[in-house]
Amino acid sequence: MSELLAALSRRLGGIAFGGDYNPEQWGREVWLEDVALMKKAGVNLVTVGVFAWASLEPTPGEFTFEWLDDVLNLLHENGISVDLATPTMAPPVWLSHGHPEVLPIREDGYPFGFGNRLHYDPASPRYREAAARIAGAIAERYAGHPAVAMWHVSNEYGPTSWGGASADAFRAWLQKRYGTLDALNDAWYTRFWGQRYTAWEQVSPPEIPRTWSNATRRLDFKRFASDVLLECFQLERDIIRRHSDLPITTNFMRFYKNADYWAWAPELDAVSLDIYPNPGEPDSRVAAALNFDLMRSLKDGPWILMEQAASSVSQWQVNNVKRPGMMRAGSYQAVAHGADTVLFFQWRASRGGHERFHSAMLPHSGTGARSWQEIEALGNELGRVAEVTGSTSAADVALVFDWSAWWGLMDTHGLPRNDWDYATLATQWYRPLLESHVAVDLAGFASDLSRYRVVVVPNAYLVTEAFAERLAAFAEAGGTVVIGMFSGVVNEDNEVMQPAYPGAFRSLIGAYVDEYWPAREGESFTVRLASGAAAAADWWQDSMTLESGSALAVYEGGLLDGRPAVVENRYGAGRVVYLGTRLEASAFAALIDGVVADAGVAPVVADAPAAVEATLRSKGGVDYLFLINHSEADAARVGLPRDGVDLLTGSPVSGSLSLAPLGVAVVRCG
Ligand code: GAL
Secondary structure, eight states: OOHHHHHHHHHHTSSEEEEEEOGGGSOHHHHHHHHHHHHHTTOOEEEEOTTOHHHHOSBTTBOOOHHHHHHHHHHHHTTOEEEEEOOTTSOOHHHHHHOGGGSOBOTTSOBOOSSSSOOSOTTOHHHHHHHHHHHHHHHHHHTTOTTEEEEEOSSSOOOOOSSHHHHHHHHHHHHHHHSSHHHHHHHTTTTGGGOOOSSGGGOOOOOOOSSOOOHHHHHHHHHHHHHHHHHHHHHHHHHHHHHOOSOEEOEEETTOTTSOHHHHGGGSSSOEEEOOOOTTOTTHHHHHHHHHHHHHHHTTSOBEEEEOOSSOOSSSSSOOOOOTTHHHHHHHHHHHTTBSEEEESOSBOOSSSTTTTSOOSBOTTGGGSHHHHHHHHHHHHGGGGGGGTTOBOOOSEEEEOOHHHHHHHHHSOOSSOOOOOHHHHHHHHHHHHHHTTOOEEEEOTTSOOTTOSEEEESOOSBOOHHHHHHHHHHHHTTOEEEEOSSOSOBOTTSOBOSSSSSTTTHHHHTEEEEEEEEOOTTOEEEEEETTSOEEEEEEEEEEEEESSOEEEEEEOSSTTTTSEEEEEEEETTEEEEEESEEEOHHHHHHHHHHHHHHTTOOOSOSBOOTTEEEEEEEETTEEEEEEEEOOSSOOEEEEOSSOEEETTTTEEEOSEEEEOTTOEEEEEEO
């Protein structure tokens, strides 16, 4: 666990509670009210300055820090710590107006305009120079300020530029990756469609193609786009580090495809996440839990919930509110999965601007509002669970979630079907584990798998050789592996591996696929499971032949009648299960649950409804059992594996406990 994050928790005396604070939108009399209300609500950390570049540097090189001095002093005098941001997500108009080359170029060749945010080409030397100047000035001025507790570099790194400086940087990136043009031509398989390059200056980002662009060129551009953004973070981080030893982070996003967070995480002192599950779809809590487990796994320890909504957002067609109790349940859900903070966007609702209807801790309707009262109550309750900070979780199951696999499956086109949604697929595989209360870590291709009993791979269409070897070694040594359809097909260069298919996993799964059969529109299949039960399947069929494996399910009827739909293979001391189709949810859940149980993995609680989330965090020999009932309508009874004390009520609990709809318990066991 990051010592720096532990020090932050010690400084704050427990869970950090607060959010983005944008005082530049208000006058001083409002700031005075803000700090008074923050104290009332138990706020101990606010993120300041995220969008303040134009207010801090109104003309190039002329800084107006006085107002920020005042704000930081005021916060410090009132015992509120600051997560100080560099404002480089929203460059001022003088930069884009004076130097239009800083604007990102869209895929169609046109630049994005000014007037939103993220309007910068991450490779632009002019942007980087200006970003370095403001970040340096802020770090130098405030590194010693007693309010500052951590650093927040920029915000939600995200833009991709298809032209300008990014095009040059892409070529340089390729030169570094391949060394020679011949190596690039080989990797990109440019003999196909006569795409051979004869000079580096001919190579460019993948433009909008007449028909289809080169699949490996597209893949490399995704890799580059993540790396070039990371360079921006590193640039500012290194500048801040020269002035301060405090933790430095930047906020990640839910299922964000354009930045490989496995590559980014080691560069951050602490991982942070912004998450906005749609309260209109209560089921969105499943994907939220997966994202939380991903954040915990990225650095194998506590992380920072940097932003969430107090109630509704303003980004969808219909923006539903978080009904009473949902904000609290969602906040504890993050803590249950390892967050040591509960932070929001934003403290006070803006009166204008695009997000004027995005909820805030302090809404337009003030302290009489229902949502404020819930915020105030939560802020004053979190002290009861202060002792959980720094605790960690262990899992026997790893779910593989890797950006290369994601990009290969979704960004390169030309596959037997091209409507995959990698994140949805991962969520579908994660759901039965969550609902059976099995602890799950996320793993990337480069992660160490040896500490797990079970590794599930929802999809790895594209694999690295090293990952394929590691997975085989894991099985060989006695591990259980579950792999989803259309995995192990191509290598890192997006070239079909031999012997096909799936070249990377053929001996592992003990079967080969002679053809991939995407389902016709509306088509479904019947499979007969080893138990004798029938189940429906759809979406996809592998036309599969057994080698060393045996069938766990076979198709019944149809063109593949009697052929394997799910195979099982003994591999070394281990077991491998491969699904060549998409089973209906209940059959899929039963299969996953069975495989996990066969591998000797115990759930966190054995006796709880699926709507209850159960996780364990541990520290210094003490276990904390988190129970969250996500049902809005039904109370839930949970059989407790051990007796303990519910930290939220202070009461001893034993045998079982009952959770109200959206109710939460945090049981210190022992
Ligand atoms: C985040 C962003 C915030 C705010 C919030 C609500 O993605 O970092 O600045 O826009 O969403 O929409």
